[in-house]
Amino acid sequence: MFIILVFFLIILMVGAAIYAIVQKDLLYAVIATGVISLILSALFLLLQAPDVALTEAAIGVALTTIIFIITIRNTVRHEDDFKDRDDLKSAVK
Amino acid sequence: MKKLIVILLLAVTGYFLVDSFMDLGRTGPVVETGVKDFYLDKTVSELKVANTITSIVVNFRGFDTLGEVTVLFLAATALGGILYKRRHHVGERSVLFPSSPIVRAGSKLLFPAIVLLGVYVFIHGHLSPGGGFQGGTIIATGFLLMLLAYDNFSVSHNVLSFIESFAGIFFVLFGFAGMWAGGTFLENFLPVGTMNNLFSGGIIPIVYILVGFKVAAELTGLIYTVLHEKES
């Protein structure tokens, strides 16, 4: 049971990582990065590292993600149209 | 073309990584008894601390922790320097997250609970999972929630700077106190007490509480700086 859970989480995590790098919409990519951190935190808990899990949950999921989002709000949201800023304003608000 | 080279490079790196780590399941490490047995033993017998990670982070490898809070301090300072502008309007928010009344009311309710949880986590760092880093980051997420929910919520920069500086100063001063009382920097010079008591472990809980304050203040200041960055 334990091993199935771990494998499920690992597959999910690698999937999220691939999603994060192929996704052109940076906001979605950042959320996927947050999901990776969340799964990592769960894996740390399963691997008997509760302290690390707590830190990763607070830093990786909350703080890193929010700093990325603030950066995206200050710059552009799409990976390809580098100069588009109005689109971002209308889409996120 | 560039992608091909990178993929080749990654293949080589991946081969070496797999080669170095995958074998561990079969053969195991070449040295069976590392430093960990000593740590597990001394944590109970000499330091009377229940959480081995706390004892390693604060005592055995306390110097790393001092360096690490310095890295965070430098990052917060660097962020202010990189985003610095001469005409700085205090209170101007670069990014506004419009929030509904439900979110606001909820945040107001949650905020004290989150801060309380953070304080609990870092005070009990030597007894249960958690400690200064964990508690500090939890408190910072509480402030982050308030900053996102309320556009006009602000933290005094001077207060943050005071907390940060004093926590850091006291950390180093505790190190010097250990040097004066026991001979080496950061030595645990207070009586360790009995295990599983709140007041046990000598200077370990005190130092970890200082780390908690410092981390909380630094992370909050960091988020605050980025959030108040305005395009000129």
Next chain:
Amino acid sequence: MVGSPVLLIAIPLLAAFMIPLLGMIWKELVRIIPGLVLAFMMISSASMLMYVTNNGTIIQTLAGWEAPWGINLVFSPLTAFLATLMTFMGFIVWLYSYRFKRNVDFEPAKKYFIFLMMLVAGAVGIVITGDIFNQFVFIEITGISAYALTAFYTGRNSAEASFKYLLMGALSSSALLIAIAIIYSQLGTLNMADIASKIHLMPAGYKVTALIFFMMGIGIEAEIFPLNGWAPDAYTEAPGPIGAAFAGIVVKAGVYAMVRMVFTLFDVSGAMDILLTIGLITLIVAETAAIRQEKLKRMLAYSSIGQMGLVFVAFGIGTLEGVYAALFLMLNHAIIKPLLFLSGSQLVFNSKEKLIKEVNGLGKYMPFTAVLFALGSFAIVGLPPFAGFWSKLSVLTAAANEGMLLIIALILIVSVIEIVYYFRVVNRIYFFDKAEDLIPQKPRVNAVIAMSVLGAIILIIGFNPDVVSTVLHNASADLMDTPQYIKNVLSAGQSLTN
């Protein structure tokens, strides 16, 4: 003995935490305190160097746990020599930039001095620590200070140079963590001496992998060939004194970490050849790039990379003489290159593009600075009787004793290239006519003092190289003697039963 090695790290950290508070009381304190701290570090490490020369290595344990279990600081002849050199250079750079941003902005000046102090403290930490993870933490302290200092000016290119540096730095610190993971997974320890005593148990394949990851992790600071893309940009875009600090302090720490890995930690047989090859490639690529540069600081940066290549070649010879020559080169480079950076940034102070041709004819208008720049140029290409001559001579002797004739030929050819591009600048300073619109910058008193101290040291070493030979001999013997290092660190720990 005055003080203890831990003070070299703890005092700057304490001061860094205090400066924001003290700055609220009196703004001038943010400039004075770092200077006092750097002066203290310099005096303390110099007096400990004296003690170490007479009484042997100081091992400082931390938090009351002996070597394999706790973190320890090693203050041996080699590390003492490097720490003294770095803190001295830190003090000179502080003196030079004392009036930096004066009366303009309080906040940037405060940050500048905090970062300068932490840059020196982090580099000293890299050198004196005896624990690989602790070294990683200090590399990060140095790295973040260096990124922030590179991005210090708000112009458009400085952020880019800093981002480039940060990108490479982050990737290489990942490599360093992987190397630490490999070592820990196999040997179960993080202490350098403990690793050195157990490394022969490790299978050869893992050893080579770990060594390569270590080299990738540290090579960024040591400016070895594929990893030095950040250096020219960072040197050019950072404030003038910071270029001097990079060349005199950060690079030296990186080189130390690298040779400590190769000489002490790993007993891989081909490692010396790797060092030699890396050094030669770095030397040739950098010197041929330097001759094509049009900006003065970029040229100096490439020359600095090339000198590091020469240092690695000297280390790669692998004999005691080679190590002696390499350390002598490091000492000379740490003194001469900052002098070139400091006087060079005075020469191009008022020009927009900082091009080499903008120094035309400044010899008449800024005689003192120009003389010092010429002195530095003569010294670094190795003209007798200046300091650089003796170090290059010792490299050549060491190579000749090993019969490496190809290397001697290459070094001589590269020296010719160096002579060409340095003399081109000196020629422009003295024998060209000044451009009409350029206003020469008169150096301030503190800058003059800082530069003339460096110039005086170059002359002293040049006319009497014996003043440093004892220290250098001790240091090179210390680096070669791995069993003694292990014994020094672990002797106290072995008696403790667990």
Next chain:
Amino acid sequence: MENQMFEILRYGIYGGSISLILIGLYAALTKRSLIKIVIGLSIVDGGIHLLLIAIGYVKNGTAPIFSPGFENAVDRMVDPVPQALVLTAIVIGFAVTAVALSLVIRLYRHHHTLEIDEIKNLKW
């Protein structure tokens, strides 16, 4: 049987963390958007942290925290040292990410673009 399961578990975790490192490196080296590059760096960091934790794991391990009555469970405890290292490394990684993102904001302010090919005033 149980040993075999444990071995499979180890392979899974190592494989997951190594693929995370490689995916992140790929993003950091080939992507043209600065934010994507920083995302790649943080994925690499996550992979390395998982790798370090996996090194310390032992079969049927328990967390290295002593609770009253279980003081003699030392044999089954996982290695605490990598956990302490990861704790430090996470915070350092966050600091580096924050500095990188602030540089991204400043680059955008000057260039009004995030494409790395267009931000090349400085050449090798």
